[in-house]
Amino acid sequence: MANYNRKDFAKLVVLGGIGYTVFACAEDAKKDKTSKEDTAPKMPKLLPENVKLYQKADAEYQELAVRFNKRFQQSPTYIAQCFTTQGVADAVKFARFKNLKVVVKSGGHSFEGFSSTNDGLVVDVSAVKTMEWTPDHSLTVGAGCILKELYDELLPKQRILPSGSCATVGIAGLTLGGGYGFFSRKYGLTCDSLQEITIVDGNGNILHESGNSAILKACKGGGNGNFGIVTRMKFRTYQAPKFFQAFRCKSYKLDTKRAKELLQTWFEYTEKLPKTAFSAFVLNGKTLTILITSYSDDDNDVLAMYNALKAKSDKATIGSKRPLAKALKTFYGVQHPIYFKNACAGLYQNFAEIEGCIDDVISKVISSRGLIYQVNTLGGNINSVAAEKRSVYPHRSYPYLSELQSYWDKPSQEASRLTAFQEVQDYFYQHGIRAHYRNYPDINFKDFETAYYGKYLPELKKIKQQLDPENRIQHPQSI
Numbered sequence: 001m002a003n004y005n006r007k008d009f010a011k012l013v014v015l016g017g018i019g020y021t022v023f024a025c026a027e028d029a030k031k032d033k034t035s036k037e038d039t040a041p042k043m044p045k046l047l048p049e050n051v052k053l054y055q056k057a058d059a060e061y062q063e064l065a066v067r068f069n070k071r072f073q074q075s076p077t078y079i080a081q082c083f084t085t086q087g088v089a090d091a092v093k094f095a096r097f098k099n100l101k102v103v104v105k106s107g108g109h110s111f112e113g114f115s116s117t118n119d120g121l122v123v124d125v126s127a128v129k130t131m132e133w134t135p136d137h138s139l140t141v142g143a144g145c146i147l148k149e150l151y152d153e154l155l156p157k158q159r160i161l162p163s164g165s166c167a168t169v170g171i172a173g174l175t176l177g178g179g180y181g182f183f184s185r186k187y188g189l190t191c192d193s194l195q196e197i198t199i200v201d202g203n204g205n206i207l208h209e210s211g212n213s214a215i216l217k218a219c220k221g222g223g224n225g226n227f228g229i230v231t232r233m234k235f236r237t238y239q240a241p242k243f244f245q246a247f248r249c250k251s252y253k254l255d256t257k258r259a260k261e262l263l264q265t266w267f268e269y270t271e272k273l274p275k276t277a278f279s280a281f282v283l284n285g286k287t288l289t290i291l292i293t294s295y296s297d298d299d300n301d302v303l304a305m306y307n308a309l310k311a312k313s314d315k316a317t318i319g320s321k322r323p324l325a326k327a328l329k330t331f332y333g334v335q336h337p338i339y340f341k342n343a344c345a346g347l348y349q350n351f352a353e354i355e356g357c358i359d360d361v362i363s364k365v366i367s368s369r370g371l372i373y374q375v376n377t378l379g380g381n382i383n384s385v386a387a388e389k390r391s392v393y394p395h396r397s398y399p400y401l402s403e404l405q406s407y408w409d410k411p412s413q414e415a416s417r418l419t420a421f422q423e424v425q426d427y428f429y430q431h432g433i434r435a436h437y438r439n440y441p442d443i444n445f446k447d448f449e450t451a452y453y454g455k456y457l458p459e460l461k462k463i464k465q466q467l468d469p470e471n472r473i474q475h476p477q478s479i
Helices: 035-039 059-064 085-098 147-157 171-176 214-218 256-270 300-310 324-329 358-366 385-389 411-430 448-467
Strands: 012-014 020-022 051-054 078-082 102-105 121-124 131-133 139-142 194-201 206-210 228-235 245-251 277-284 287-294 315-318 339-348 371-377 400-408
Touching: 051 059, 051 085, 059 078, 078 085, 085 102, 085 121, 085 194, 085 206, 085 228, 139 147, 147 171, 147 324, 171 228, 194 214, 206 214, 214 448, 245 256, 245 300, 256 277, 256 287, 256 300, 256 358, 256 371, 277 300, 277 358, 287 300, 300 315, 339 411, 358 371, 358 411, 371 411, 400 411
Parallel strands: 078 121, 102 121
Antiparallel strands: 012 020, 051 078, 131 139, 139 228, 194 206, 194 228, 245 287, 245 315, 277 287, 277 371, 339 400, 371 400
16 A cells, blocks of 8 residues: 655545545645745645556556566656546646656657656556547547557548557657658658647646647657647548558578668669558568558559569568558557567668668678668658648658667567667767657667757757746656
């Protein structure tokens, strides 16, 4: 059972094994009403329909503390499980009252564990899962919705959102950092479809932002956990395609020379892909998988790329044209906690930008267990001047996004995997690769703020000062 100080709480109510919920706070019997005390943080009412507060002794705490990345097992002082926007506001006010820092958790997929902490308060919005449609096919969702829940709502209505494919990723964190997926080359980043937000600032104030709001703009690529807690998001949705098709080329027992030649060919043909296509180059040790997806009958350039790569690969397959709902589940990925490190390995204009270091990168990948180097296509309507004016995502001109991944089964394997991982990152850094995607963070990035936010960093710092002047909401790489 958690212990609470009488100065913090007037009474606690036990709700049948759910934990403790605070209803009111005690006032000191003879409090001097000075101006300082009037402006001091006050204990909020924490009503059970809005928020429930847990500490380490509570069973619910142990369940809520679990994150997707098993590499991070952190122990916050409190976890506030929020069910409403008011609950989030009250949780932030409680953190001010206790002088605690705040971190935010929705899907819990932060690559570097930024959705938890070893002290302070975690504001957990994973239970905020409301979904509301409007007649114009816009969809307002709670910040706790994960992608498979979103697709279960969208696809039966023949609608889509240009978001990712990993089933348990939260829509909030994905969108706030930019967000991309199979449909982004046609419809833009996930954040480009964001129309309105409800956000709680660092003082616990509830704000509703839309239109030309500077705060809304800052939430389109400005990252999660920086200056506020988004609780509701309204999105424009799009007509879903009638089918989805995947093309795959695989090569085995690769050496550095052959892998590099395949990568060059991949870069050459991805420049010609239509906006309805996506491709990924995935080098997993000595095995290469090249994925091409399409949802258009006009696929001449897709077939040209497939045939060119087929001629250089060991195996090639063309999948059937499947209904979108079934096809997407193929890419849902692992849905339980695992040990891993993933991070951005740079955004590129073309193969020439990495040609000087790619031999070292490939050699390290093919000689290291569990290491994966992946390059994904961006471009298309992501590189939209109009969309850039309404967002702070700074990397639209880059048509390629790369990532480095490493996976292991036992904690004893971690050190060697991280060493190999860092060696590859160092190759890219030494070669001048500096731009990185905020949703794929690496705690070891130098000058991470510029790497993530580029020219928009001063604008975001102004929003931070406006919404969270006490720096209440923070994590190791927050603004």
